[in-house]
Amino acid sequence: MIRHGAHEFLSAHADVADSGSPAYRELTEATVGAYAARFLDGPVRTVDEVGDGNLNLVFRVRGPDSSVIVKQALPYLKAAGRQWPLTRDRARIEADAIAVHSRCAPGLLPRVLYFDPTQSAIVLEDLDGYRSWRDILIDGHPSAGVAAQVGWYSAAILMGTASLATGERDQLRHQFGYSELCLVTEDLVFTAPFTGAASNRYDDELTGLVRALRRDRQLRMAVSGLLSAFKTREETLIHGDLHTGSVLVRGQQARVIDLEFAYYGPFGFDPGMLLANLALAYIAHEAVGELEFCATVAGFAREYWSALASGCRQQWSTDEFSCHQFLSALIADAGRFAGVEMIRRIVGLAHVQDIDSLPQPARLRAQQQAVSRGRTLITGPVCRGIDEFWLRATKEGVLG
Ligand code: SR1
Ligand code: MG
DSSP, X not given: OOOSXXXXXXXXXXXXXXXXXXXXXXXXXXXXXXXXXXXXXXXXXXXXXXXXXXXXXXXXXXXXXXXXXXXXXXXXXXXXXXXXXXXXXXXXXXXXXXXXXXXXXXXSSOOEEEXXXXXXXXXXXXXXXXXXHHHHXXXXXXXXXXXXXXXXXXXXXXXXXXXXXXXXXXXXXXXXXXXXXXXXXXXXXIIHHHHTOTTOOOOGGGHHHHHHHHXXXXXXXXXXXHHHHHHHOOOEEEOSOOSGGGEEEETTEEEXXXXXXXXXXXXXXXXXXXXXXXXXXXXXXXXXXXXXXXXXXXXXXXXXXXHHHHHHHXXXXXXXXXXXXXXXXXXXXXXXXXXXXXXXXXXXXSOOHHHHTSOTTHHHHHHHHHHHHHHHHHHSOOXXXXXXXXXXXXXXXXXX
């Protein structure tokens, strides 16, 4: 039973409580060392800003023999600048979500050492030596076992926070309600790419294609149904931003990070995001003729799904037929959400390096393919299994 959020627990148990702490101030390389010193084994040796994300400040602070990460929420969307203000509640959401998901999937998330509500900062275990799965995929390097761990994580959190006793689930639904970052997803994922919004970013060559998206009534109708599902289906505590950049990897060990988008949402959203990002990795490698690695990425998508499906079967409490029904509905939903993710990563504000880093003309080809396959996933028949999903996400004009 969850009686309080992780931050309350951590604040109450830390002897470095906030008494007398100053009002919120953005940390800098000059100030974060003093801030984090108490979590190190000795004097601060180095401080580096290591954040390359869209939302927060992230620092690594090293002592003689240990290091920590300090992640601080900014009062605005870093990728858009101060003209897009945000509250800093996402730091509380992330600390709490790590606590809940760690109970469902032990060992697959970073440890929270301290949460500071005043500074909207989380002090985290430093996953030193880990790299983002996206970067590893871009380099075409091996990452055996990672997809299965992420699939297992998905099963554990989807099952673990959906089927709780009513009181506990109500408490979690309250703790992880529809947040300001859900509004960011509404805007950047489900709306801007399809309405020609000013926040979109795309190559000049795609201007005609972006106009066509705006005029596509069938597509817009389907996306508006998906947005409504995103806003109303409070099914389970999802990660909310589970792309390949939200997975860190060292050797065969995976960790899932960046949980600030967590909320009670639809089962299919996380699997859809993850599979879409694997499909984008595939499309990028195919565009430059790296077909052997494409087969590897296709294998990762199947491994992810197979671990997710077997994790759900293991945790399913009623009959196997209802689990089969659940998994069919899950891939159907995931396919639709994946289509939206594939399109927004090409024409919206937040892109993926997999495709942005390609040389022309491969880049343009990959962009066009991602948009057209994304559209097929959204408007075509629902996917009845992972093979059908993968075919539609990675081959042209496949509907049947
Ligand atoms: C441009 S900032 C927003 C994006 O970054 C996050 O990782 C989410 O994917 C979000 O849509
Ligand atoms: Mg993120």
